[in-house]
Amino acid sequence: xxxxxxIPLLANDLEEGKLLLYPTETIWGIGCDATNELAVQKIKVxxxxxxxxxxxxxxxxxxxxxxxxxxxxxxxxxxIAYHQRPLTIIYESPMHLPTAVLAEDGTVxxxxxxxxxxxxxxxxxxxxxxxxxxxxxGQPFPTSFDTIDTQIIKGVDRIASHRQSEISDxxxxxxxxxxxxxxxxxxxx
Numbered sequence: 001x002x003x004x005x006x007i008p009l010l011a012n013d014l015e016e017g018k019l020l021l022y023p024t025e026t027i028w029g030i031g032c033d034a035t036n037e038l039a040v041q042k043i044k045v046x047x048x049x050x051x052x053x054x055x056x057x058x059x060x061x062x063x064x065x066x067x068x069x070x071x072x073x074x075x076x077x078x079x080i081a082y083h084q085r086p087l088t089i090i091y092e093s094p095m096h097l098p099t100a101v102l103a104e105d106g107t108v109x110x111x112x113x114x115x116x117x118x119x120x121x122x123x124x125x126x127x128x129x130x131x132x133x134x135x136x137x138g139q140p141f142p143t144s145f146d147t148i149d150t151q152i153i154k155g156v157d158r159i160a161s162h163r164q165s166e167i168s169d170x171x172x173x174x175x176x177x178x179x180x181x182x183x184x185x186x187x188x189x
Contacts, residue, residue: 004120006161011124018157019043021148024058024131025086025115026172028142030156031058034128037098043130044100046155049137054103056088056173058113058131060122065110068128069094073182080112086173087111092181101130111173117160 010020017039020031030046032039034057044051059065062080066072070093079087094108102108110128113119122129133141134148142148153159175188 007120007124010121010158010160013158014121014125014127014129017042019046019155020129020158020160021134021153021156022117022121022160023115023145024118025113028134028145028148029131030134030152031129031131033125034101034130035097037100040098040100040130043132046152047132047135047137049132052104053137054107054109055101055130055132056109056111057097057101057128058111058118058122059128060113060119062112064122064126064128065112068096068110069108071181073178073184075182075184076176076178079176079184083174086114088173088175089184090175090177090187092178097128107177109175 013020014033017033017036019039019042022029022031030043032043034040040055062072062077069091076089079089088109088111090107090109092107094102097108113122134152135141136149136151139149172188174186176184176186179185
């Protein structure tokens with residue numbers, strides 16, 4: 001499906017602080033401008049999420065990632081370059097991001113997306129976007145658009161039309177954490 005016609009509209013919505021429902025390389029997600037504290041708070045309310053839970057952010061390339069973390073260790077750069085599955089890395093030194101997207105310890109989880117739709121959306125928007133599962137906290141995450149709770153559908157401002165008929169067979173992303181500035185530990189393989 002050609003999604004290029006919807007990308008400018010979705011990017012504009014992000015710029016206006018609106019919430020999107022969109023497909024990622026893993027599951028359907030709720031997203032917003034990751035640099036907009038009010039938009040992030042709207043997601044927390046919609047998901048009934050506790051304040052202590054952080055979010056995963058999506059960027060479209062390493063250059064964008066470098067604008068939001070102070071240091072990308074060489075081991076992390078190598079993983080990003082060669083990893084075939086979705087890969088989220090938790091970084092120690094975020095920059096230019098609101099506290100609402102950070103973990104309690106001040107870290108941030110960011111994935112350089114592999115998904116063509118997400119890459120184009122982020123490229124057009126030119127900032128990272130939040131990527132959180134399209135479910136109320138504590139409920140199962142949706143494996144297809146048809147399994148998304150109506151409360152979530154009614155709570156977003158726009159729904160991407162891309163891949164609505166697909167069922168996701170993807171596993172969650174691999175999660176790696178940067179420790180002591182250089183080393184990596186795998187939290188989820």
